[in-house]
Amino acid sequence: MAEQAPTIYDVAERAGVSVATVSRALNDVESLRAVTRDKVMRAMAELDFVPNNVARGLSRGKNWVIGLAFMHSPVKANEAEVEADSLLYTDIIIRGVEAQAARHGYSLLLCSAGEEHPDGIAPLRNLTQSVDGWIVLDRVLNVEEVPEISRRTPIVLMAGAGDSDAAFTVRVDNEGGIASLVSHLVEAHGARRFGYMSGLEESPDNVARLRALRDATRRWGGQLNEEDIVSCDWTSGGAEVQTMRWLDRRVDLPDVLVCANDQMAVGAIHALGARGLKVPRDIAVTGFDDIPIARYLTPALTTVRQSSSAMGAEAVDVLLAAMANEPVANTTTMASRLQIRHSCGCQGELGEDVA
Amino acid sequence: MAEQAPTIYDVAERAGVSVATVSRALNDVESLRAVTRDKVMRAMAELDFVPNNVARGLSRGKNWVIGLAFMHSPVKANEAEVEADSLLYTDIIIRGVEAQAARHGYSLLLCSAGEEHPDGIAPLRNLTQSVDGWIVLDRVLNVEEVPEISRRTPIVLMAGAGDSDAAFTVRVDNEGGIASLVSHLVEAHGARRFGYMSGLEESPDNVARLRALRDATRRWGGQLNEEDIVSCDWTSGGAEVQTMRWLDRRVDLPDVLVCANDQMAVGAIHALGARGLKVPRDIAVTGFDDIPIARYLTPALTTVRQSSSAMGAEAVDVLLAAMANEPVANTTTMASRLQIRHSCGCQGELGEDVA
DNA sequence: GTTTCAAAAGTAACCGGTTACAAAAGTAAC
DNA sequence: GTTACTTTTGTAACCGGTTACTTTTGAAAC
Numbered sequence: 001m002a003e004q005a006p007t008i009y010d011v012a013e014r015a016g017v018s019v020a021t022v023s024r025a026l027n028d029v030e031s032l033r034a035v036t037r038d039k040v041m042r043a044m045a046e047l048d049f050v051p052n053n054v055a056r057g058l059s060r061g062k063n064w065v066i067g068l069a070f071m072h073s074p075v076k077a078n079e080a081e082v083e084a085d086s087l088l089y090t091d092i093i094i095r096g097v098e099a100q101a102a103r104h105g106y107s108l109l110l111c112s113a114g115e116e117h118p119d120g121i122a123p124l125r126n127l128t129q130s131v132d133g134w135i136v137l138d139r140v141l142n143v144e145e146v147p148e149i150s151r152r153t154p155i156v157l158m159a160g161a162g163d164s165d166a167a168f169t170v171r172v173d174n175e176g177g178i179a180s181l182v183s184h185l186v187e188a189h190g191a192r193r194f195g196y197m198s199g200l201e202e203s204p205d206n207v208a209r210l211r212a213l214r215d216a217t218r219r220w221g222g223q224l225n226e227e228d229i230v231s232c233d234w235t236s237g238g239a240e241v242q243t244m245r246w247l248d249r250r251v252d253l254p255d256v257l258v259c260a261n262d263q264m265a266v267g268a269i270h271a272l273g274a275r276g277l278k279v280p281r282d283i284a285v286t287g288f289d290d291i292p293i294a295r296y297l298t299p300a301l302t303t304v305r306q307s308s309s310a311m312g313a314e315a316v317d318v319l320l321a322a323m324a325n326e327p328v329a330n331t332t333t334m335a336s337r338l339q340i341r342h343s344c345g346c347q348g349e350l351g352e353d354v355a
Numbered sequence: 356m357a358e359q360a361p362t363i364y365d366v367a368e369r370a371g372v373s374v375a376t377v378s379r380a381l382n383d384v385e386s387l388r389a390v391t392r393d394k395v396m397r398a399m400a401e402l403d404f405v406p407n408n409v410a411r412g413l414s415r416g417k418n419w420v421i422g423l424a425f426m427h428s429p430v431k432a433n434e435a436e437v438e439a440d441s442l443l444y445t446d447i448i449i450r451g452v453e454a455q456a457a458r459h460g461y462s463l464l465l466c467s468a469g470e471e472h473p474d475g476i477a478p479l480r481n482l483t484q485s486v487d488g489w490i491v492l493d494r495v496l497n498v499e500e501v502p503e504i505s506r507r508t509p510i511v512l513m514a515g516a517g518d519s520d521a522a523f524t525v526r527v528d529n530e531g532g533i534a535s536l537v538s539h540l541v542e543a544h545g546a547r548r549f550g551y552m553s554g555l556e557e558s559p560d561n562v563a564r565l566r567a568l569r570d571a572t573r574r575w576g577g578q579l580n581e582e583d584i585v586s587c588d589w590t591s592g593g594a595e596v597q598t599m600r601w602l603d604r605r606v607d608l609p610d611v612l613v614c615a616n617d618q619m620a621v622g623a624i625h626a627l628g629a630r631g632l633k634v635p636r637d638i639a640v641t642g643f644d645d646i647p648i649a650r651y652l653t654p655a656l657t658t659v660r661q662s663s664s665a666m667g668a669e670a671v672d673v674l675l676a677a678m679a680n681e682p683v684a685n686t687t688t689m690a691s692r693l694q695i696r697h698s699c700g701c702q703g704e705l706g707e708d709v710a
Numbered sequence: 711g712t713t714t715c716a717a718a719a720g721t722a723a724c725c726g727g728t729t730a731c732a733a734a735a736g737t738a739a740c
Numbered sequence: 741g742t743t744a745c746t747t748t749t750g751t752a753a754c755c756g757g758t759t760a761c762t763t764t765t766g767a768a769a770c
Contacts, residue, residue, distance in 0.1 A: 003506050005484060007756055018720045023758055031718060050507075052484040054412050055756035059725045063409060065464070072454060091446035098465050099427060107482060109420070110453050110463040127462060129360060129407040129726090151358050152405075236651055266651045296591055296621045298653035362726055373750045378728055386748060410726035414755045484756090711770100718765070728754080735748070740741100 006047040015043035026051055066101050066319065067131035067153075068094060069111045069124055071138040089261065089289050089308055090137060093159055096312025097135055104320060106132070113140045121145045128153050133319045136161050139202065154322040156315045160203045168322055169331045170315045174205060177304035177336030178212035178258075181286060184338055185256050186220045189284060189345045193254035195228035195246075197239060197264045209260050209288065228254050232264055239267030247275050253283050256344070262287035262294050262303055269297070269343065280345040290339050300341035310334065361402040370398035381406055421456050421674065422486035422508075423449060424466045424479055426493040444616065444644050444663055445492060448514055451667025452490055459675060461487070468495045476500045483508050488674045490667075491516050494557065509677040511670045514663075517559045523677055524686045525670045529560060532659035532691035533567035533613075536641055539693055540611050541575045544639060544700045548609035550583035550601075552594060552619045564615050564643065583609050587619055594622030602630050608638050611699070617642035617649050617658055624652070624698065635700040645694050655696035665689065 008022040015022065017040060024032050025040040032040075043049075057063035070090055098108045109131055111123050121141060124134065128149060137159040141149065147166040149155060155167040163169050185191035194217050199206035210229070217224045227250060232242045239259070247253075259265040265287035269279050279285050279299055287294060290305035311334050321328040340346050363377040370377065372395060379387050380395040387395075398404075412418035425445055453463045464486055466478050476496060479489065483504060492514040496504065502521040504510060510522040518524050540546040549572050554561035565584070572579045582605060587597045594614070602608075614620040620642035624634050634640050634654055642649060645660035666689050676683040695701050 005507055009756080019757080020721080020759075021719060024719085027758085033718065036718080048503075050480055050483060052413075052756055053482060054409055054418060054485050055725090056758075057409050057725095058407075058413055058727085059756080059758045061725070068465075072450075091449075094446075094449075094465075095427075098467055102467055102478075107478075107485075108465040110423075110449075110465055112453055112457055123457075123462075125405055127408060128405060130409050130462075148403075152360055236648065263648075266648060270651050292591065293618075293621060293648055296625050296652075364726080374727080375729075375751080376749060379749090382728085388748065391748080407726050410755090411728080412755095413757085414726080414728045416755070713770075714768085716765105716767090718763105720763070721761085723760085724758080726755105730753085731751085733748105733750070735746100737746075738744090740743075 005052070006049045007052070008049075010047055011040065011043045011049050014047060015039045063130060063132055064106050065109050065131050066097070066106045066316065067109045067111055067124070067127060067134045068097055069113060069134060069136045069140045070094070070159075071140055072112050089263075089291065090159060092291075092308035093137065093312040093315075096309030097316055098312075099309070100313035100316035104316065106316075121149070124149050133323050135315050135319060136167075154319060156319045156322070158311060158315050160205045162204045163331070165330075168318050168328060170311055170318055171208075171331065171333055172205070172306040172311065173333050173336045174208040175212045175215075177288065177306070177338065178209055179216050180338040181258065181302075181304055182213065182216035182220060182222070184340065185284065185286070185344060186222060189255070191255040191284065192222050193228075193256075194222055194224045195230065195254040195257040196224065197230045197232055197242070197257055197259040197268055199232065199234040199260040199264070201231065203234075206260050213258055223254075225254070228257075230257075232260075234261055234263060236263045236267035236270075239264035240271045241267075243268045243271035244275070247271070247277075253277075256284040256286065259285065259287050262289045262291045262301060265301055265303070265343070266297060269299075279343055284344045286344055294339075295341060297343075299343045302341045302344035302346065303339050304336050305339040306334065306336045360407070361404045362407070363404075365402055366395065366398045366404050369402060370394045418485060418487055419461050420464050420486050421452070421461045421671065422464045422466055422479070422482055422489045423452055424468060424489060424491045424495045425449070425514075426495055427467050444618075444646065445514060447646075447663035448492065448667040448670075451664030452671055453667075454664070455668035455671035459671065461671075476504070479504050488678050490670050490674060491522075509674060511674045511677070513666060513670050515558045515560045518686070520685075523673050523683060525666055525673055525689065526563075526686065527560070527661040527666065527689050528691045529563040530567045530570075532643065532661070532693065533564055534571050535693040536613065536657075536659055537568065537571035537575060537577070539695065540639065540641070540699060541577060544610070546610040546639065547577050548583075548611075549577055549579045550585065550609040550612040551579065552585045552587055552597070552612055552614040552623055554587065554589040554615040554619070556586065558589075561615050568613055578609075580609070583612075585612075587615075589616055589618060591618045591622035591625070594619035595626045596622075598623045598626035599630070602626070602632075608632075611639040611641065614640060614642050617644045617646045617656060620656055620658070620698070621652060624654075635698055639699045641699055649694075650696060652698075654698045657696045657699035657701065658694050659691050660694040661689065661691045 008019045012019045012022045022040055025037050101108050111127055134153055134155045136155055136157050138161060143162055143164050146164040150166040156170060157167050158170040196210055196213055214224060230242050230246045232238045257268055259268055265285050269285050272279055277283060287301045287303035290303045294301040294303055314332055314334060318328050318332055363374045366377045367374045377395055380392050456463050466482055488509045490511045493516060498517055498519050501519040505521040511525060512522050513525040551565055551568055569579060585597050585601045587593045612623055614623055620640050624640050627634055632638060642656045642658035645658045649656040649658055669687055673683050673687055
């Protein structure tokens with residue numbers, strides 16, 4: 001193991017040329033004579049030469065690496081049991097980013113904050129020269145910290161990372177999604193009274209979804225009591241507990257519980273069931289995200305679909321444009337779409353999507 | 356944006372010392388006089404200096420980066436709909452790896468194979484000098500390809516990556532998990548006839564689980580017909596379709612359908628429901644992995660739990676030991692544990708785990 | 711066989727750090 | 741104030757590539 005890798009010097013010597021020539025062969029410079037290139041290529045093959053990307057990155061000032069920063073789950077309470085509960089959404093984004101980056105020849109450097117680095121900015125600072133640009137999820141950076149990093153390296157914020165003049169943002173159309181959800185609930189199911197299961201309160205997406213819900217209910221003459229806004233943390237486990245507490249203190253339930261994401265809807269439905277309440281008969285429950293498993297739940301979850309992988313890909317595109325100094329909108333909003341299934345009260349072939 | 360970052364030369368000049376001294380200050384060499392160190396530190400702070408890790412990696416031959424290679428989902432059929440369906444398990448491993456790597460000061464370089472690089476080995480080859488070691492999931496490398504990479508960089512294989520003398524392997528105890536599952540099904544529920552929903556057939560984990568099931572049923576005098584081994588691909592969507600086909604051709608169902616992972620159990624239960632078959636009343640269904648949502652399904656899924664994040668962490672530990680030339684077992688087997696819920700036929704408080 | 715000039719190949723500096731070795735500075739003893 | 745020796749700091753080579761600039765090569769024209 002750990003056998004010494006050959007360098008261009010070894011290749012040059014074996015091929016009887018200079019290192020500059022080897023470098024040119026590596027980089028497909030057209031000014032190489034075919035016979036020379038062949039000589040070099042043969043030597044590379046014989047030595048099983050692989051260029052050192054780190055060295056290349058140093059001298060060219062470009063690493064072909066995109067950094068992706070995200071948060072560890074803050075909830076470590078029940079370690080083994082809840083691991084990764086709230087994470088599916090972020091994970092799908094990571095995949096989308098990775099795939100798109102790969103398509104453009106970039107690798108992804110993962111960097112998480114949370115547990116070890118409560119400030120978040122330290123690892124970003126340290127790695128910032130290893131990377132050609134950053135995609136930052138969650139609340140890794142405070143708004144005030146963004147400029148310090150973005151001064152040296154372009155940043156795209158997404159998935160709850162908030163807004164900043166010093167960075168680009170890719171977000172989902174929370175407003176449109178919630179609006180069409182509410183209009184469906186009102187028009188198709190006559191919903192009047194709404195509840196809201198909240199994600200982490202500071203989260204920009206949570207804030208936007210709650211505000212959108214307030215606006216939409218007002219517009220439709222519906223009602224959203226403060227008592228029916230249930231504080232939670234994006235996780236199923238948390239939602240289960242919080243729903244129980246909510247049921248303990250409320251006798252009079254709203255018509256619908258709009259959850260800020262799918263995981264919490266799962267937990268809420270579960271808790272309601274444990275109290276003998278059937279969804280959607282006794283209360284409708286909706287989600288947000290449309291995680292893959294949403295359609296297999298019982299009842300199949302009515303939710304607002306966003307394509308996390310498309311968002312991840314879009315973030316890469318924005319970042320690459322920024323890196324190339326091409327003009328890009330400061331904020332990109334990705335479409336969301338109502339995905340009607342059964343948990344809102346719609347009926348259909350079991351397992352079929354209604355619309 | 357893209358403002359030029361200061362280097363140690365800038366710092367040295369400002370502090371009125373040599374670059375060697377700056378480097379020593381950076382690396383906490385004890386032979387620096389306090390007054391000199393302070394001078395340097397002040398200059399670094401004033402310039403907002405951040406060391407360039409790429410350069411550091413080049414000269415020290417150590418990048419503090421662990422590479423993680425995995426496969427894209429092979430199923431891209433229904434693009435938007437099935438995205439990431441089969442992926443939760445891998446994602447949790449990635450998180451586990453990342454967290455443990457971070458704990459030891461390493462970053463993670465993500466590298467996926469599949470779509471763009473059907474061979475898998477090409478990106479690994481290219482990045483191999485950017486990385487201090489590899490963790491390889493799935494079938495990114497064929498067994499024959501492993502030595503070519505591991506000659507230069509240590510490799511840990513896991514999550515279905517197979518075995519190789521030229522690498523270390525971290526695997527889950529498929530045998531023990533399946534054995535305890537079968538013994539529970541036989542002893543508590545009198546199961547005699549078993550079916551198996553297979554993951555991708557070449558996958559080592561799938562092979563091991565099927566073999567373990569064959570062994571266990573034989574040991575208990577049970578029965579596993581070839582006709583009841585349903586070929587599938589690890590995904591819910593695939594399982595739904597394959598279960599339908601299976602139901603079309605079999606009149607006489609076994610007592611249990613043992614699924615090679617949880618996602619497929621979800622799809623199978625869904626398909627059974629669509630045909631009017633109730634789980635566990637008409638047939639029991641079990642999973643493998645214990646993904647976070649398993650306990651919220653209806654019925655709550657009886658499954659074999661493995662801690663994917665612990666496996667990821669273990670892989671990092673093995674890799675670090677290998678990198679340090681410490682002695683490590685060639686294969687590490689992680690415990691699995693039967694998680695009894697309701698889909699096997701056990702009853703309990705709704706939502707409570709039975710045992 | 712020269713001369714001319716474009717194309718091909720080589721030399722050496724550079725990217726931003728680390729570090730072996732050499733030089734300078736500081737300390738203690740005389 | 742020397743001398744002797746230890747500590748601290750500086751110089752320059754090196755990690756493995758790229759590339760500006762220079763030199764060599766070779767083909768075409770004379």
